[in-house]
Amino acid sequence: MQMEDHCFATQIIGWDGVLDIPKFDEFTKHVKLNDPYCVVSILGPQSSGKSTLLNHLFGTNFQEMNIEQRSQTTKGVWLAKAKNIGPCTLVMDLEGTDGMERADRDDTAFENQTALFALAVSDVVLINMSCKDIGREQGGSRPLLKTIFQVLMKLFDPRKKTMLFVIRDKSKTPFESLVSSLQTDILKIWECVPKPQDQRSTNINDFFNLQFESLSNYEHQEDSFKEEVSGLRSRFQKSIGHAGPSGNFPASDFSVSTKEMWKLIKEDKDLDLPSHKVMVARVRCWQIGSAKVSSFTADEEWKHCEEAVQNDCVPGFGKKISGLFLRCLSEYDKESIYYDEGVRTLERQQLVSRISQLVHPAYISLMKHFLNGTLKEFKESFHEALKIEEFRVAAHACAQSFLHKFRKGCEDATIQQVKWDPATFEDKLKHAIDAHVESVRVLKRKVADICGRSQGRLTRALAEPVKEFLRSARYNTWEVIKTLLVSETIAAAADLKNDLSDLELDDGTVKELLSRLRNHGRSLVESKAKEEAKTISIRMKDRLTILFNADMSRVRNGKVDIQAIAESARDECMMMLWIISTIWLDGDGDTFENFRSLLVLDKSCQLDPLASISRKKELILKAGTLISPDNCKFLWSQFMVHVDCIVTLVLHAETNFRNFGWGTKIHNERGTVRLNCVSPSWRLRFSPPWTSRDRRHDHVSPRFIVSTRPLQRAWSRAGRSPYAPVALSPQRLSYVAQHKRNDHFASTF
Numbered sequence: 001m002q003m004e005d006h007c008f009a010t011q012i013i014g015w016d017g018v019l020d021i022p023k024f025d026e027f028t029k030h031v032k033l034n035d036p037y038c039v040v041s042i043l044g045p046q047s048s049g050k051s052t053l054l055n056h057l058f059g060t061n062f063q064e065m066n067i068e069q070r071s072q073t074t075k076g077v078w079l080a081k082a083k084n085i086g087p088c089t090l091v092m093d094l095e096g097t098d099g100m101e102r103a104d105r106d107d108t109a110f111e112n113q114t115a116l117f118a119l120a121v122s123d124v125v126l127i128n129m130s131c132k133d134i135g136r137e138q139g140g141s142r143p144l145l146k147t148i149f150q151v152l153m154k155l156f157d158p159r160k161k162t163m164l165f166v167i168r169d170k171s172k173t174p175f176e177s178l179v180s181s182l183q184t185d186i187l188k189i190w191e192c193v194p195k196p197q198d199q200r201s202t203n204i205n206d207f208f209n210l211q212f213e214s215l216s217n218y219e220h221q222e223d224s225f226k227e228e229v230s231g232l233r234s235r236f237q238k239s240i241g242h243a244g245p246s247g248n249f250p251a252s253d254f255s256v257s258t259k260e261m262w263k264l265i266k267e268d269k270d271l272d273l274p275s276h277k278v279m280v281a282r283v284r285c286w287q288i289g290s291a292k293v294s295s296f297t298a299d300e301e302w303k304h305c306e307e308a309v310q311n312d313c314v315p316g317f318g319k320k321i322s323g324l325f326l327r328c329l330s331e332y333d334k335e336s337i338y339y340d341e342g343v344r345t346l347e348r349q350q351l352v353s354r355i356s357q358l359v360h361p362a363y364i365s366l367m368k369h370f371l372n373g374t375l376k377e378f379k380e381s382f383h384e385a386l387k388i389e390e391f392r393v394a395a396h397a398c399a400q401s402f403l404h405k406f407r408k409g410c411e412d413a414t415i416q417q418v419k420w421d422p423a424t425f426e427d428k429l430k431h432a433i434d435a436h437v438e439s440v441r442v443l444k445r446k447v448a449d450i451c452g453r454s455q456g457r458l459t460r461a462l463a464e465p466v467k468e469f470l471r472s473a474r475y476n477t478w479e480v481i482k483t484l485l486v487s488e489t490i491a492a493a494a495d496l497k498n499d500l501s502d503l504e505l506d507d508g509t510v511k512e513l514l515s516r517l518r519n520h521g522r523s524l525v526e527s528k529a530k531e532e533a534k535t536i537s538i539r540m541k542d543r544l545t546i547l548f549n550a551d552m553s554r555v556r557n558g559k560v561d562i563q564a565i566a567e568s569a570r571d572e573c574m575m576m577l578w579i580i581s582t583i584w585l586d587g588d589g590d591t592f593e594n595f596r597s598l599l600v601l602d603k604s605c606q607l608d609p610l611a612s613i614s615r616k617k618e619l620i621l622k623a624g625t626l627i628s629p630d631n632c633k634f635l636w637s638q639f640m641v642h643v644d645c646i647v648t649l650v651l652h653a654e655t656n657f658r659n660f661g662w663g664t665k666i667h668n669e670r671g672t673v674r675l676n677c678v679s680p681s682w683r684l685r686f687s688p689p690w691t692s693r694d695r696r697h698d699h700v701s702p703r704f705i706v707s708t709r710p711l712q713r714a715w716s717r718a719g720r721s722p723y724a725p726v727a728l729s730p731q732r733l734s735y736v737a738q739h740k741r742n743d744h745f746a747s748t749f
């Protein structure tokens with residue numbers, strides 16, 4: 001490139017058809033193209049004086065054919081800046097058609113490509129032709145025009161261009177005749193060129209502003225030639241002084257569009273070439289879009305979101321990304337505002353699509369985290385709800401609540417610029433929730449079965465033994481029960497653990513089930529104790545009877561210490577009351593001695609137990625208390641009445657036996673207290689007055705029967721009759737009657 005001539009003539013496309021981008025960029029850099037500007041190109045046969053004409057017309061320095069060599073000089077496409085014309089004009093010199101070099105290689109494609117390129121890029125196209133060719137069927141300009149018109153059809157939305165026919169080596173034929181003849185030729189060729197359906201009726205003037213000029217022979221009439229060329233330049237000067245060929249688009253886009261144009265022409269011969277404006281818009285809008293994608297990718301907030309969302313939910317994801325998205329689109333809109341609206345709208349959609357593709361994996365990742373998180377929370381909440389609500393209610397309430405929460409979360413993840421439907425994720429969540437509820441239902445049933453069996457086994461192992469231990473009421477009864485409870489619970493817990501192992505329950509649940517089993521064992525013991533406590537009064541009396549009879553059977557030689565027997569039996573019954581008064585599964589309870597002191601020494605509650613229950617201290621009882629101290633005292637006092645009755649009865653029987661002999665009966669007025677010594681059973685029947693409502697009971701219940709057989713035997717051996725009447729003293733009967741009203745109270749324990 002010769003910089004000193006300031007036309008910067010540069011071969012931008014080589015003979016091989018390759019666009020030399022560095023050179024082209026260097027050219028545009030030196031030219032400093034500004035708006036307005038104009039592009040002029042020249043088409044015509046090779047060696048028809050094109051370069052010569054351009055050099056004279058625009059002051060360029062394209063290489064011209066050397067007269068001696070007569071070989072091709074201009075190869076490919078050259079570009080230069082006109083020196084002597086304003087506004088800025090770029091001049092394009094082409095290799096030309098019909099060259100021997102390409103004809104030998106049958107390479108006409110390049111001629112077509114360069115012709116199309118010149119038409120697409122230029123505002124004014126000079127058609128260089130010889131005067132001799134006009135009107136000739138086989139003239140050199142004919143195939144050229146055919147080519148021009150054919151490639152014109154490939155231009156999409158072509159701008160109207162000026163086509164200036166330069167008739168070289170003008171003859172004496174009048175200019176008007178030449179033009180007329182040429183116009184006829186042009187029209188003929190135009191009509192013969194195949195056109196698309198929608199352009200059949202188009203006129204050549206719709207595409208071209210046809211102009212004509214004739215020049216003298218440069219070689220023979222150089223002066224005339226130069227003078228005519230000068231006139232032509234003035235014409236150019238006038239016609240080019242407009243706003244520039246490209247209308248609204250900036251000169252800075254010339255480089256981009258020219259490169260893109262040649263690329264498209266080379267890639268696809270049949271391509272519908274867009275207009276220069278559209279071409280530029282495409283390239284520039286794409287570039288702006290790419291820059292926006294890059295700035296989006298490089299944004300720190302996006303990078304943070306993208307990284308964070310790999311591991312967990314990102315609160316406000318949708319809002320953040322929507323904000324970034326909006327910023328990119330706004331910038332794009334602002335920067336692309338001067339480009340073709342159709343193109344920039346199309347490229348905007350592309351930009352949305354590109355950013356969407358960029359963001360989509362992060363969105364999917366977020367939604368997966370959100371789905372899994374919601375499902376996890378649902379499971380936990382459902383687990384807790386099951387503790388306080390019925391299964392169906394808990395399942396429905398939790399499912400609705402968490403689906404609602406998920407929908408709200410989806411709104412938080414929504415990116416305004418894209419319409420990604422979260423319904424798929426919601427469906428997945430629904431299915432997962434349903435599946436979980438079903439699995440819990442099945443698991444619960446299995447667990448319930450296993451636990452039921454376990455508790456059943458524990459019940460069977462504890463119920464009867466505990467009842468027996470409580471009834472036997474020994475000093476160490478609670479120690480024994482505790483030991484039994486612990487050992488049976490341990491065994492049952494081991495079995496339960498083993499049975500549950502297949503269900504893969506979490507440790508917490510297993511722990512809870514084991515705890516329930518332990519509680520079951522403990523509750524069982526407690527309920528048994530409560531049951532026994534309710535009937536303690538009756539059982540004490542039964543025990544007394546049994547013990548009394550057993551001790552009486554040991555009487556020898558008629559010596560009966562009835563008081564001693566009663567005292568011994570009474571101690572055992574007191575033991576029964578002590579054992580059943582409190583559940584002693586935790587720690588040590590009160591000692592028997594203390595209990596005895598309470599019953600024997602403290603008489604405060606003997607007469608009015610109903611009043612005592614209202615006392616505040618009754619409400620503050622030790623844990624495990626089944627019968628309060630006051631009630632113990634009351635029961636004991638009542639029991640002692642019973643003991644006294646028995647003892648008195650037996651003493652009377654003994655007295656009567658001594659005095660009156662067998663068979664005598666003493667009846668109280670209304671009372672059924674009587675000694676009924678009937679042979680051969682020798683039974684002493686004692687019915688306290690307050691049980692008289694159930695007469696059957698008086699005679700069959702073992703509770704009020706004391707056998708006197710051993711006593712009778714003893715007395716018989718001593719030579720006395722066993723039939724002796726027994727009577728209660730009036731004082732004793734009065735005392736018994738006084739306590740009648742409290743009997744129902746005792747039975748409530």
Ligand SMILES: Nc1nc2c(ncn2[C@@H]2O[C@H](COP(=O)(O)OP(=O)(O)O)[C@@H](O)[C@H]2O)c(=O)[nH]1
Nearest residue numbers: 046047048049050051052064065067217218219
């Ligand atoms: N007959 C004739 N020859 C010309 C004219 N202008 C230039 N030439 C000659 O034609 C030859 C080819 O010129 P050139 O400009 O290199 O032709 P190009 O290949 O079309 O660029 C040169 O020897 C020129 O001197 C002209 O007006 N008439």
Ligand SMILES: [Mg+2]
Nearest residue numbers: 050051063074
């Ligand atoms: Mg040339």
